[in-house]
Amino acid sequence: MKQSGISTYSGKRVWLIGASSGIGEACAKSLIGQGAKVALSSRRIERLNSIAQQADVNQTMVIPLDVTNHEQLSNAYQAIINTWDGIDILLFVSGVYVPLRADHFDYKIAEQTINANLLGPMRATAIVLPDMLSKHSGHIAIVGSVAGYSGLPKALAYGPSKAAIINFCETLYYDLLPTGVSVHMISPGFVATEATAQNDFEMPALISASQAATEILKGMQKGEFDIHFPKRFSGFLKFLRILPYPIYFWIVRRFVRI
16 A cells, blocks of 8 residues: 655645745745645744745735644644635644753753654644544645654754654554555755754755755655655665664764764
8 A cells, every 4th residue: 555645736735834944945935836825834924924925816824833832733724724625735844953962951952842843743733634534635744854763963852853753753654544644754864954054063965955845845746655865865874773783873973073
């Protein structure tokens, strides 16, 4: 059994959470260019309005929200229902990243990271899933990170939040495959965004946000569950996962000099 892809984005109703910058903004612009109807959500309404101005009349909705607030997410979805009578795709791109190591571990930062990066997509999924299940169709796409594959430096909170997203998506895929609802687990490597600009180390295989958006949207069209890129980097990290821990840690210490 294989899950459904997307023949065209033209006319599709997409709720894009995390649309104001980086990968989300690039996805929004691409989807708008391909004729999709896009509900743009994030905390920064000015950035959302700027993106919406590039679309045709009635092609977008601007719905600011905080992904840690369940009521705001629920109200946003209801607004989309009232206007478009539903969605075809939930694309959850929103996330936070604060470099964190054990010698400066801050529990509050960890709590905020888990709340946004893990519970945020769970909240959104719980809201849209009943309607998708009733219609036996729809796509749930969640952006995680290759940082969730295994432990990496400066990712003491971010890494675990993305590791949990991998597990969440895997279980979601297993549960939903017989229902007609498709799941897409998206694991980017290093992408040039406001978040990665905080890094003070060389980022291997760095790609642009527009390149990431292209990979994501093409992968969803093909019906892929595991969308990871750039392959030369994400494939290498997948290989590291199967190595014994002594070898894994030796490689990380040798090649990740931070």
